[in-house]
Amino acid sequence: MPNIIMLHRNNQAGQKLVNLLSESIKELKHKDSYILGIPFIEISISTENSIKRTLNSEASIKNCMERETMSQMLELSGISFGQRAGETIIKYYDVLIFDMNTISIRVRGKDSTSKYIKEADSGKVAEIARKTIYVMGLDYGMVTIALTGKRKIRVMDIFDSPELRKKDMNALVNKIVLLTNQGYPRINPDNEIKMGADPEFMLFNARSGKMIAASDFFPREGIIGCDNIRVPNRQQRPVAEVRPNPATSPRELTDNIKSALSSANKLAPYRNVCWVAGSHPLSGYSIGGHIHFSNIVINFALLRALDNYLGIIVFLIEDPASASRRRKKYGHLADIRLKPYGGFEYRTLGSWLITPEITCAILCLAKIVAEHYFELSNVYLNDTEALQAFYQGNQEHFRPLFSKIWKEISRTTTFNDYREELKVIPAMIENKVTWDEGLDLKVTWKIEGRSRKNYSANKNKSAVIANRSSARQRSNTNRSRSSRPSSSRTNSSPIHNTRIQP
Known part of the structure; x- marks a missing residue:
């Protein structure tokens, strides 16, 4: 069985590509093929590594x-x-x-x-x-x-299948030869994939239902900070951002998130201030659950695996109406941002902070997909109908595909390592349960030290400024030393009854 298959029109560029690749790759075969009556060349390459890849599938060519x-x-x-x-x-x-x-x-x-x-x-x-x-x-x-x-x-x-100048043809051949020889390399083969995250949440007054700006409590920088989005015509920053220490273990990353949320509670210790997550928990504001990956090389195969095996799964447990509002501007498929440390940030998902169980399950799933993306190669988002369903929040389009997608994921060698943490996902999807964006994170995460004090913007202003200043100083100190992760991940139910309607 060939490891790499590439389809190219049987034009001058296609013939040249076959000739040049044959000079560098011994295990190469080619044959004539037809797509909608148009002649193509099917190039097959056998390699010794575990890579399995189709470059320009028949379905994608038909799309064009x-x-x-x-x-x-x-x-x-x-x-x-x-x-x-x-x-x-x-x-x-x-x-x-x-x-x-x-x-x-x-x-x-x-x-x-x-x-x-x-x-x-x-x-x-x-x-x-x-x-x-x-x-x-x-x-x-x-x-x-x-x-x-x-x-x-x-x-x-x-x-x-464009016609190419000589320089571009040589560059293309070099890319294919490199893919054939190296497969899917890690940046450092001796190290695991490391994950980080910066999920967002918002705050509101439980009595009035009005949004409270995150910048009323939190500094710009630190493990709890504010996103760059501002309230129109004001200096306030409405969205809070959790920036836990990264980890190779999704369980440890979940613990680090809880530790960060506990720090947030020290800065905003008010019983009438509720914290909410999701896609669009408060009117006018969309938030995300960005996941960072490092020690892995980004390519289209990895990106498609994240969209098809992580994006679709999260799509089936998120609030569809809220998610479709967010995707009018944010959270498109393949939404990534390259980072200066050499990794990348996957930005398609809404904020999955709803409960610690949902958080840990999604992070475990993300780790599996990143580790095994070369095995998770089916594409379910490659036609107009699927894209329309995704952006309009039509979960019924993808629900029949869940068992097939989950079976592929469960066949990976890493799945058993996280079997218990992942149970919440099929439980929610099979029972048609979606996450609740009205849940207070302080309740679902069992954040200790909840105060009986109520927050009043004018009354508590000086205390908030003092807390922010102290947090900024701690943040500057912590940059020079690594923070030890918390080991107190909670085991509460993923579906809670304590809900406060904003």
Whole structure:
């Protein structure tokens, strides 16, 4: 059985690709194939490593054969497709992508002149091209992007098998040879994948139902801080962010989150202040549960596994109405941010802080997917209907797929390590239970030391400022030494009755 299969149109570039790959890869075979009557070459490569990969699947190529399908899939994903009536085009960009990597960018002007530029000179264009290739299900291709007179960026066309200049063809061959030889390398093969997180939550007054800004209690930096979003026309920052110490164990990371929440309670020790999580727990504000990964190389295969085996599972337990409101602006599929330490942040999920059991289960699932993504290769989000269901919160579209997805996950060697923690997920999905965004995190996480004092913005202002200053000093001190994680992960039920309606 071949480890890598690649489909390429039987054009001049396809023939050249086969010839060059044959010079570097001994175990390579190719044969003629047809997709909707169009001749293709199916390239098969056998390797000694565990990699299994299809580059440009038949389904993804079919997606790119219909402009209506391209338009629908891209627009659902927040990418503008096609020129609008009356728009003028200033220039075009032809961006060649292979597996998250930008191989080249060619700029074409009105006068038919063209030149190649560096990715650093047009990072936004490269980012949109990468996302376009991903959304269509491709692993490799060229995206033509237009810049309009009003500085709008539009995707104009997608080519799954473009003709290439010699330099780009050689770069493509080198990428495929590297994938064949290395498989899915770790940055440091001797170290485990490390995970971190910065899930968000919001605060409100239990009596009035009004939102209370996180910046009323928490400093900007530290294990508990404020997100950068501000209240319109004010300096207040409404969203609180938990920044626990990272860990290789999802159980330890959950403990670190509880430790951080306990620190938050010292800064906001008021019984009438409720903490809530989810996707859109308070009107006008969306929050997320971002998960960080390091010591692993990001590629389209990993990203697709996260979307299809983590994103869909969380989609089936989140509040669908709240999640669909969030996804009008945040939480698109494949939403990642590269980090300066060499890892990346997966930003698709809403804030899963609802209960410690849900938190730990999702972090355990994330660890399994990251460790075994080369085994979790099925794609369930590769057509217009699936994307529409995801962004509109239609859980019934994916519910019939759950048993198949869960069976694939349960076959991984790491699954048994987290079997107990993961039980809450099938229990919720099979019983059609979704998380409750009205639950107070201080109750569900059993945060000790809850005060009987009530918070009043004017009355408690000086105490809050003093607490924030003290927290900032502790944060600066803790940066120079590692914090020992808490070992008091709670075992309360994932579904609680203590709910306060905002």
